[in-house]
Each structure stands twice: as structure tokens, then as C-alpha cells.
Amino acid sequence: MASHVASLRGWHTALARAEIASLLPEATLKRLPARRLVQLEGELSAERMLEAVSCSSGCQALLSHAVLWSRDDGIDSLLEQMGAYIQAHVRTGSVAVRSWKHEGKMEGISARDLMRKIGGMLSEQGYQIDLEQPAHRLGMVLDATAGIVACGWMIGTGDDSDGISARRATDRPFFKPVSLDPRLARLAVNLASGPRYKGATLDLMTGTGGFVLEAAVSGREAYGIDLDSEMIEGAQRNLDWAEQASNASLLLGDATRLAEVLPKDALHRISGFVLDPPYGRNSQGTLEPTALIRAVLESSHSVAASDAHFVLIVPIHPFGEHAEEALPEDASVELLHGQWDELQACFEQTGWRLLGRWVEHVHASLGRLILHATIVPQD
Numbered sequence: 197m198a199s200h201v202a203s204l205r206g207w208h209t210a211l212a213r214a215e216i217a218s219l220l221p222e223a224t225l226k227r228l229p230a231r232r233l234v235q236l237e238g239e240l241s242a243e244r245m246l247e248a249v250s251c252s253s254g255c256q257a258l259l260s261h262a263v264l265w266s267r268d269d270g271i272d273s274l275l276e277q278m279g280a281y282i283q284a285h286v287r288t289g290s291v292a293v294r295s296w297k298h299e300g301k302m303e304g305i306s307a308r309d310l311m312r313k314i315g316g317m318l319s320e321q322g323y324q325i326d327l328e329q330p331a332h333r334l335g336m337v338l339d340a341t342a343g344i345v346a347c348g349w350m351i352g353t354g355d356d357s358d359g360i361s362a363r364r365a366t367d368r369p370f371f372k373p374v375s376l377d378p379r380l381a382r383l384a385v386n387l388a389s390g391p392r393y394k395g396a397t398l399d400l401m402t403g404t405g406g407f408v409l410e411a412a413v414s415g416r417e418a419y420g421i422d423l424d425s426e427m428i429e430g431a432q433r434n435l436d437w438a439e440q441a442s443n444a445s446l447l448l449g450d451a452t453r454l455a456e457v458l459p460k461d462a463l464h465r466i467s468g469f470v471l472d473p474p475y476g477r478n479s480q481g482t483l484e485p486t487a488l489i490r491a492v493l494e495s496s497h498s499v500a501a502s503d504a505h506f507v508l509i510v511p512i513h514p515f516g517e518h519a520e521e522a523l524p525e526d527a528s529v530e531l532l533h534g535q536w537d538e539l540q541a542c543f544e545q546t547g548w549r550l551l552g553r554w555v556e557h558v559h560a561s562l563g564r565l566i567l568h569a570t571i572v573p574q575d
């Protein structure tokens with residue numbers, strides 16, 4: 197069975213693994229001793245992998261049919277394996293070798309020396325080396341902590357093609373302190389929406405447009421709703437600024453009454469729901485935070501596609517750094533508003549099944565809980 201390697205960004209590796217699993221549902225993920233490397237097994241087309249890596253927030257690069265070498269095997273074995281790899285996986289056009297270090301410098305191994313030797317092998321095979329604009333890049337990731345090197349033809353350029361990591365919410369014309377970090381917004385959209393061939397994405401309480409913008413930039417049919425006309429106008433300015441106005445629809449309305457707000461042709465076609473509700477009392481002032489979330493979950497269920505997923509982000513009391521693993525089922529978290537048990541019950545009682553929970557450290561007095569759920573078909 198084909199086996200590829202994903203190299204993850206260091207920010208939140210547990211969420212990055214969940215994101216890549218969602219973008220490539222046909223892959224089986226296998227953990228490696230290196231926290232930022234994960235193996236993807238299965239028959240994945242280069243086209244599907246390219247789509248996933250170019251819209252992912254947490255995946256830095258995908259290495260096709262990668263060689264995985266462990267320091268215990270000795271450096272000669274890596275060069276031997278790479279020689280065989282280059283012969284087995286032929287490419288047409290110019291090439292270059294790129295390398296990254298994870299977790300610092302790998303003792304006793306020179307990345308520069310390895311790149312030179314692998315570059316030499318490529319030249320011997322008749323490849324033209326083009327460091328500026330190669331048609332293909334051979335990627336090499338050296339993970340110092342695990343003593344692992346992963347090496348293979350890269351899918352995509354390995355650059356941050358959508359510019360997610362460089363983009364800041366403060367760069368947009370309409371910014372509020374509630375604006376989500378684009379990196380988290382994109383990850384949540386991918387987690388909820390999965391591959392692009394699935395249905396539309398709905399940002400239920402769009403505010404400054406954090407999710408809807410990422411959904412549109414990543415090529416999805418995108419809708420954003422807000423009760424507040426100032427937010428809708430501001431989110432529209434952000435979409436115009438990002439040249440995404442024609443790819444997204446913003447709607448003034450109540451996320452607890454979706455059937456009345458969404459256009460008829462969007463009903464039962466929304467497969468990715470993303471929700472970042474207001475802190476404290478909502479702007480209607482009528483519903484407590486948990487009751488508002490329950491009403492939105494219920495309303496979402498009524499307009500959802502049969503394969504829909506839901507991602508909710510809520511503030512919690514500080515939990516500390518916990519970026520390597522999802523939360524265990526029995527771990528208790530303290531919500532800033534309401535009780536965890538009640539929130540959990542809201543999902544179950546409105547036809548959603550929780551798949552995973554993660555926490556993100558924000559600062560000394562605030563954390564975020566990220567919840568991922570799938571729809572449970574009703575009889």
C-alpha cells in the first residue's frame with residue numbers, strides 16, 4: 197500500500213493531524229515517533245494530495261511515497277534508499293532539493309551535506325538542477341528529537357500558497373478584537389468542511405468574516421450570517437479586500453432560524469458548519485450562551501447535508517499548553533460560560549455526535565476549546 201509523509205507546522209500538531217485526516221478521508225493516518233511527521237497510507241491521487249496540502253493550515257508539506265530513515269540505520273542506508281527511490285520515482289523536468297529541520301539540529305548529520313549528495317544523485321540521473329523555479333522539489337525533513345529523516349518528491353511547492361501563516365486579521369480593513377486568527381479559522385473550516393468536493397460551508401456568526409473568508413479563499417462555496425448589519429457590512433469589506441466577493445454570500449439574519457435566512461438552493465447542501473459564538477450574552481440578549489449554541493445546533497441540523505460536520509470554538513478557563521494530543525474523553529474543561537456537561541448534552545440532543553476535542557492556549561487567563569462533531573441522521 198502506498199505510504200506518504202505529511203510534515204506538520206509546529207503550532208498545534210494534534211489539530212493539524214485532525215485537519216489532514218478531514219481533508220484526505222481516504223487516507224489512514226499513522227503516528228510516527230516525530231511529533232511533526234505523520235504517515236498517510238492509502239491510494240491517494242497526486243491531485244487530491246495537492247488540493248489538501250494547498251488549502252491546509254497545519255500541513256507544511258506532503259512527501260510522496262516518502263523514504264523514512266532512522267538514525268540507527270546509519271547514513272549509508274539513507275543514501276542507498278534515496279538512490280533506489282530516485283530510480284523508482286522518475287519525474288520529468290528540472291529539480292531541486294529542499295530541506296527543513298524540525299526540533300533543532302540533528303546531531304552528527306549535516307543537512308547541507310545530505311542535500312549535496314542527493315543533488316549529485318539527481319544530476320547523475322540526468323536531471324537539470326534549477327534552484328529558482330524547479331518543476332519538481334525533492335523534500336527532506338530532518339527531525340532532531342526522533343532522529344528521523346523523511347525524504348520524497350514534494351506535492352506542491354511547500355510554500356504557504358494561500359499565505360495563511362503570513363496573513364493577520366489586523367491587516368484587513370475591518371478588524372475587531374473578536375476577529376479569529378486566520379490560521380485557526382482556516383483549520384476549523386477544513387476540519388468542518390473536509391475535501392472541496394463536499395458541499396458548501398456556513399460561517400454561522402461571521403462577525404468580521406473570519407471563517408467565511410477562509411472558506412472562500414480555499415475555493416469552497418461559502419455563506420456567512422450575522423445578526424448585526426455593521427458586521428455584515430464590515431465582513432463584506434474584508435471579502436472585497438481579499439478579492440473574494442464573488443465567492444461568498446453574506447446574509448443578515450439569525451443563525452437560530454437558518455431555514456428563513458439561507459437561500460432555498462443552499463438548504464440541505466451545507467456540509468461544513470463553523471461557529472464562533474459571542475462571548476457572554478449574545479447581541480439579541482435573550483439567550484444564555486449554552487441555549488444559543490443549542491438553538492444554532494438544532495437549526496443547523498435542519499438545513500444540513502447528510503454528511504455534515506460541525507466545528508465550534510468556545511472560550512475556556514486556562515488549560516495550559518496542550519497542542520500535541522486531542523483531549524481524552526474524560527478530561528474536564530471549565531468553560532468561561534456554562535458547564536461542559538450541558539454543552540456536551542446539547543450536541544447529543546440536537547443530532548450531532550462529538551468526534552474530537554482540542555484546546556488551544558491563548559494567554560495566561562484564556563484558552564479555547566475546539567469541538568468537532570458529525571451529523572447523526574434522524575429517522
Ligand SMILES: C[S@@+](CC[C@H](N)C(=O)[O-])C[C@H]1O[C@@H](n2cnc3c(N)ncnc32)[C@H](O)[C@@H]1O
Nearest residue numbers: 375376401403404406422423424450451472474
Ligand atoms: C465572536 S463574534 C464572531 C467573530 C468572528 N469569528 C470573526 O472572525 O470576526 C460573534 C458574532 O455573532 C453574532 N451573533 C450573535 N448572535 C447571533 C445570532 N443569533 N445569529 C447570527 N449572528 C449572531 C454577533 O453579532 C457577532 O458578530
